[in-house]
Amino acid sequence: MVRYSHLLLILGIHFIFISSQVCKDSLVPVILVPGLGGSQLEAQLNKPTVKHSFCTQVTYGYFTLWLDIKQLLPVIIECWLDNMRLNYDDFSNHTYNQPGVKTRVPGFGNPKVVEYVDSKSSFSVGGYMNTLCGAIVDLGYTRTTNLYAAPYDFRKGPSELGNWFEDIEELIKNAYNNNNNSSVILIGHSMGGLLVHQFLINKPQEWKDKYIKAFISLSTPFGGTLKALKVFASGDDLGVFLLRPEILKEVLSTMPSMAYLLPVKKLWGDEILVTTNEKNYTLDDLEQFFIDIGNPTGWKMYLNEREYSTELGPPGVEIRCFYGEGSATIKRLIYGSNGFRGSPLLEFADGDGTANLRSLEYCKKWITQQKERVETKGFNEIDHMGIIRDDSAIDYIVRTVRELSNC
Ligand SMILES: *[C@@H]1O[C@H](CO)[C@@H](O)[C@H](O)[C@H]1NC(C)=O
Numbered sequence: 001m002v003r004y005s006h007l008l009l010i011l012g013i014h015f016i017f018i019s020s021q022v023c024k025d026s027l028v029p030v031i032l033v034p035g036l037g038g039s040q041l042e043a044q045l046n047k048p049t050v051k052h053s054f055c056t057q058v059t060y061g062y063f064t065l066w067l068d069i070k071q072l073l074p075v076i077i078e079c080w081l082d083n084m085r086l087n088y089d090d091f092s093n094h095t096y097n098q099p100g101v102k103t104r105v106p107g108f109g110n111p112k113v114v115e116y117v118d119s120k121s122s123f124s125v126g127g128y129m130n131t132l133c134g135a136i137v138d139l140g141y142t143r144t145t146n147l148y149a150a151p152y153d154f155r156k157g158p159s160e161l162g163n164w165f166e167d168i169e170e171l172i173k174n175a176y177n178n179n180n181n182s183s184v185i186l187i188g189h190s191m192g193g194l195l196v197h198q199f200l201i202n203k204p205q206e207w208k209d210k211y212i213k214a215f216i217s218l219s220t221p222f223g224g225t226l227k228a229l230k231v232f233a234s235g236d237d238l239g240v241f242l243l244r245p246e247i248l249k250e251v252l253s254t255m256p257s258m259a260y261l262l263p264v265k266k267l268w269g270d271e272i273l274v275t276t277n278e279k280n281y282t283l284d285d286l287e288q289f290f291i292d293i294g295n296p297t298g299w300k301m302y303l304n305e306r307e308y309s310t311e312l313g314p315p316g317v318e319i320r321c322f323y324g325e326g327s328a329t330i331k332r333l334i335y336g337s338n339g340f341r342g343s344p345l346l347e348f349a350d351g352d353g354t355a356n357l358r359s360l361e362y363c364k365k366w367i368t369q370q371k372e373r374v375e376t377k378g379f380n381e382i383d384h385m386g387i388i389r390d391d392s393a394i395d396y397i398v399r400t401v402r403e404l405s406n407c
């Protein structure tokens with residue numbers, strides 16, 4: 001067995017060697033767009049008050065806010081939660097950091113910042129797109145020459161990511177200009193896929209024909225996911241994080257991105273999504289739901305992001321839509337006599353463990369709605385993160401990149 005896998009390893013290396021030789025002149029530039037939690041965030045503090053005496057009040061430079069495991073230890077985490085959370089402003093309909101907290105997203109353009117989200121790249125827990133990126137580099141790609149990334153402040157929704165939409169357009173043009181006028185492959189994972197879709201439907205067709213080779217969508221919940229409702233009501237780790245759901249709720253429920261990920265009417269109609277002893281909630285009862293869970297701001301955030309999540313038209317570029325299926329995924333929350341204070345019973349349906357199948361496979365609709373090619377593929381029992389980690393999925397993605405590069 002050992003000898004056999006050794007042989008495979010040698011063959012694998014040989015294969016990669018050949019392919020990089022063949023591809024090098026024709027590689028189509030690739031831009032990675034990460035999902036929620038897949039970008040680094042840095043903060044600088046000059047806070048009027050701190051939550052506890054042991055919390056840092058002033059820093060002279062920027063430090064890593066997401067992700068630094070040391071800040072997430074018990075007790076200390078109280079400081080982190082206070083630095084990370086957002087406040088909603090009713091006049092501008094925008095969210096802001098806590099007073100005295102400045103944040104920025106480092107490394108726009110550089111794939112390193114989405115390979116590991118902890119800046120020291122030392123913890124395996126901080127590994128995000130590292131395996132996928134490594135496989136793409138093995139094809140002959142070079143970071144920041146023809147392999148890029150477009151990170152963003154994943155706490156925000158599209159209504160506040162206007163600069164990011166401008167920045168990625170600039171990045172696409174630069175990638176094109178620096179690579180023999182070759183159109184670009186956009187690879188979006190999860191919420192990253194939603195932003196890519198949103199970007200594309202707002203671009204003129206001639207622009208897309210010129211600059212975009214294809215969109216590789218990985219586990220994109222095109223019609224939102226039930227899990228986002230659970231985040232607001234009871235918290236969740238989203239299959240991405242390493243923290244306890246109840247703790248994360250404190251931060252996640254202040255994030256417009258969570259409202260952006262709520263299920264959309266077009267896919268869920270008037271299905272009952274949440275049940276308590278007093279009431280059944282469908283999407284028509286969403287405003288009441290937010291009042292009843294004690295987060296009326298959630299409803300306002302939803303109103304701001306809604307126009308960006310409900311437009312589900314075809315992207316107008318070649319799309320390869322890959323997702324996991326066959327994992328139990330929340331379809332309904334049932335609260336008992338303690339109401340929203342208690343833990344819900346969960347009803348499950350098919351999906352990738354984080355996103356519901358109907359949302360992941362929505363891209364199938366586009367087969368008849370656009371002239372550009374639409375390939376859809378479900379990977380059995382590969383979960384939401386597995387699509388960028390599992391060998392068989394990565395293999396398929398890399399083969400797709402090769403095929404799009406004609407090599
Ligand atoms: C904020 O949102 C509310 C409700 O959607 C809307 O009526 C108001 O015009 C918005 N204000 C701004 C400044 O966009």
Ligand SMILES: *[C@@H]1O[C@H](CO)[C@@H](O)[C@H](O)[C@H]1NC(C)=O
Nearest residue numbers: 024025026027178179180182
């Ligand atoms: C650009 O195209 C020319 C001709 O096809 C090729 O020789 C050259 O290597 C290409 N350069 C890059 C950076 O891809």
Ligand SMILES: *[C@@H]1O[C@H](CO)[C@@H](O)[C@H](O)[C@H]1NC(C)=O
Nearest residue numbers: 176177178179180181182210
């Ligand atoms: C790229 O396109 C521009 C504008 O059409 C043209 O001037 C330039 O020569 C092209 N560059 C390459 C390497 O093909």
Ligand SMILES: *[C@@H]1O[C@H](CO)[C@@H](O)[C@H](O)[C@H]1NC(C)=O
Nearest residue numbers: 272275276277278279280281
């Ligand atoms: C919720 O809906 C179920 C099934 O439609 C029904 O049996 C139940 O009585 C409803 N509960 C409430 C509180 O309206």
